[in-house]
Amino acid sequence: MSPTTATPTTGHAPVRDDAPVLRLDDLRVARADDDHELVHGVSLALRPGETLGIVGESGSGKSLTLRAVMDILPPTLRATGTVERTGRAAMIFQEPATALNPTMRVGDLVAGTWRRHHPGTSRRDARRATVELLDSVGIDRAAERVRAWPHELSGGMRQRVVIAAALSVDPDVLLCDEPTTALDVRVQAQILDLLRALVTERGTAMAFVSHDLAVVASVCERIAVMRLGDVVESGTTRAVLADPQHPYTRELLAANLARRLATREVEEVSR
Numbered sequence: 044m045s046p047t048t049a050t051p052t053t054g055h056a057p058v059r060d061d062a063p064v065l066r067l068d069d070l071r072v073a074r075a076d077d078d079h080e081l082v083h084g085v086s087l088a089l090r091p092g093e094t095l096g097i098v099g100e101s102g103s104g105k106s107l108t109l110r111a112v113m114d115i116l117p118p119t120l121r122a123t124g125t126v127e128r129t130g131r132a133a134m135i136f137q138e139p140a141t142a143l144n145p146t147m148r149v150g151d152l153v154a155g156t157w158r159r160h161h162p163g164t165s166r167r168d169a170r171r172a173t174v175e176l177l178d179s180v181g182i183d184r185a186a187e188r189v190r191a192w193p194h195e196l197s198g199g200m201r202q203r204v205v206i207a208a209a210l211s212v213d214p215d216v217l218l219c220d221e222p223t224t225a226l227d228v229r230v231q232a233q234i235l236d237l238l239r240a241l242v243t244e245r246g247t248a249m250a251f252v253s254h255d256l257a258v259v260a261s262v263c264e265r266i267a268v269m270r271l272g273d274v275v276e277s278g279t280t281r282a283v284l285a286d287p288q289h290p291y292t293r294e295l296l297a298a299n300l301a302r303r304l305a306t307r308e309v310e311e312v313s314r
């Protein structure tokens with residue numbers, strides 16, 4: 044796309060049941076100063092309730108793609124192409140410790156987000172909604188925990204709070220950027236279970252970014268493989284895993300298998 048193309052058109056198309064809640068058409072991200080392109084024309088569509096995993100090694104352009112969708116690219120970068128969203132989007136980042144304001148009690152944080160998206164409601168309504176949201180993401184004793192500070196919670200609990208804050212906007216599409224990478228394997232599995240349950244129960248669409256093919260495959264029905272700013276392969280998770288077409292996808296699969304085998308060996312040795 045030529046550098047003169049306008050900024051992405053973020054439109055609100057009429058909502059149809061099967062219409063995509065998110066559609067990217069030839070999305071490109073480039074450095075503003077020298078037009079060096081980092082994402083080279085991503086096109087994809089996400090319908091209500093669909094889950095799409097975007098997988099690729101570090102630097103392949105996954106985060107920039109999600110940031111362009113949310114319109115939160117750094118000012119030194121600019122996006123061109125089409126980003127069309129028909130509903131609300133919320134994003135969950137990798138590191139729950141930095142996503143939460145350390146000077147705010149977790150309940151105030153979730154309540155603040157909820158009230159911004161439910162204007163004209165009372166503090167009492169916000170408090171009630173906050174307890175329900177914290178409860179729905181598996182935080183027990185939610186009515187007490189609203190008064191906790193982020194540092195008083197474990198990494199997994201903090202990520203649950205971040206997810207509750209994201210859900211407070213009642214999103215049609217949830218954008219997850221390596222949401223479990225900072226967590227240990229056991230907690231990672233719990234958060235993946237939670238995300239799976241939430242998208243199933245709420246019918247929320249989800250784009251889930253990870254460098255880990257196995258993680259993406261465990262939550263998403265479709266996969267797009269990114270490499271050096273390009274989507275090199277996409278399809279149903281089953282098809283991509285069973286019959287990868289691109290050499291890079293095969294490399295990712297092999298690396299994943301090797302890592303899993305190595306981990307199992309380590310686990311077996313330590314038993």
Ligand SMILES: Nc1ncnc2c1ncn2[C@@H]1O[C@H](COP(=O)(O)OP(=O)(O)OP(=O)(O)O)[C@@H](O)[C@H]1O
Binds near residue numbers: 101106107117119254
């Ligand atoms: N603010 C920026 N200015 C210039 N280049 C950037 C900027 N942010 C990211 N990049 C570059 O853009 C490319 C894609 O980055 P991106 O963060 O999207 O990768 P990623 O696939 O999400 O990997 P990671 O998981 O490591 O973030 C990388 O080469 C990165 O160095």
